[in-house]
Amino acid sequence: MIDDLEELVTCESFSSDLAAVARSAKVVAAMGARHLGAPPETIVVDGVTHLRWSFGTPRVLLLGHHDTVWPIGTLATHPWSVIDGVARGPGVFDMKAGLVQLFHALAGLGDLDGICVLVTGDEEVGSTTSRALIEECARGLSAAFVLEGSADGGALKTARKGTSDYTVTVYGKAAHAGLEPWNGANAGIELAHQILTIAGMAALADSTDSPGTGGTTVTPTVLAGGTTLNTVPALARVGVDVRVPTLAAQSRVDTLMRALSPQVRGTRLEVNGGPNRPPMEAAMSAELFRLAQGLAAGLGLGALEQASVGGASDGNFTAGIGVATLDGLGAVGGGAHADHEHVIVAEMPGRAALLRALVASVLAP
Structure with a gap:
């Protein structure tokens, strides 16, 4: 997982640099193909590159983004590193570690029937070109799981303004x-x-x-x-x-x-x-959060907390069209958009296991 995270972080993907976003999409696509056993559909809208994997008739959406707020060249001042179990680098928390966890979670499932994975390229600038795609992928599904970083202490995000x-x-x-x-x-x-x-x-x-x-x-x-x-x-x-x-x-x-x-x-x-x-109101996540609490306990991950946050994500769109949505399933760490952005690497396997269990539970007959 650390090797995969280094590969993503060292491929800079500033939202406003469409060529960089396209390069990043190729790296994400190749990584996803290795873990999922299939290449994605590459979707370019107004020059922005998005990726979609779809297996069978989807019932669950896993949602992430590969663009970051960090201008090209940031690696020179914020280099990739793992020191004392803490990974650092531009976009490591928001949200490249979430993508790594997503791929590893699904790789452990075996049967991917019923799953759609969407990785967009413009979340950090308002999802202008991806909103319609997100809503198209989510409409009518049983659940959407968003791989944005957790709230403080690893809390899941159950409401967003x-x-x-x-x-x-x-x-x-x-x-x-x-x-x-x-x-x-x-x-x-x-x-x-x-x-x-x-x-x-x-x-x-x-x-x-x-x-x-x-x-x-x-x-x-x-x-x-x-x-x-x-x-x-x-x-x-x-x-x-x-x-x-x-x-x-x-x-x-x-x-x-x-x-x-x-x-x-x-x-x-x-x-x-x-x-x-639109806001992601708490009612849209309540049932999924209760499910996550039970699964986390069974996995020995300890008590899960929940948080309401002011920042928005693409989970607002899925919840806004009436799809049950649980957010903050990505990395445990902090410092999104800030110099101290970081990920606690020891938490990554457990978060991947929780996501795998959530997907399997929702898809269970």
Whole structure:
């Protein structure tokens, strides 16, 4: 498993470098073919390379991604290593160790009838080209197992917030800031009004339909505006990151965003964007988590914990179309997207065994 992990980590696969993603797909395809006994179908959508293995009539989907957030060349500063049982390197936790565990889990099953494996190439940038493929593969199945890294301490992820992304653009009117600012319509001042309104939306969107989930967050992020120091800005914009625990909260935020109205005379607003991933609500994972608890105990893996997290994954899509989904089945470690990204290698065989047992249980007659 460590040799396989080194092979994947040392093939860099930055999401925005489509050639690198294509190279990575070839490495993942060859590894999967060795373990599963069959080559995958290679699916290229808008230049992004995805891989799919399908055996018989699928009833279970195993879902992962091979792209990472790390730019090409990161290996020079974050080299592959295994020291004191801890593996490090770009993408090792998110989520190349999960792919290794997936292949080893299925290699131990023997009969793969009823299984679909989908490894996408753009999860880290919103799954724009793979969402339809994910939903197509998952629709009507009994379960989806997502090989993203675990939550803290190895906890499985039983709920994820949904995501929405917006850009609010303010159009104003330029004027000389010293000679006649009153003849302008200040897009920067209007944007300030809008940012304060947006920052207060979370409290309006949340309700009792989301107890214990951490609640909705609506966060103004990237800002831009103006041209020169002595010109009233005619254009300004802000990006907005939204995380929601329920579909109802996602809909309420969207309504509030569409209802924004200008406060400064002479300005107008344009709101673009909307929901990206639906929430993965806890009800979609409850039965599978209970199954995993029993299987983990039988395997001697100890008590399994569960966690609700703010980050989204492709499991949001499978749960969003009504498929029972269990996430966080990948590596035990931490530091996704951070300099301290790492995997506890001793945990990898046990996690693979748990996944194998889950698949076998769902497929059992």
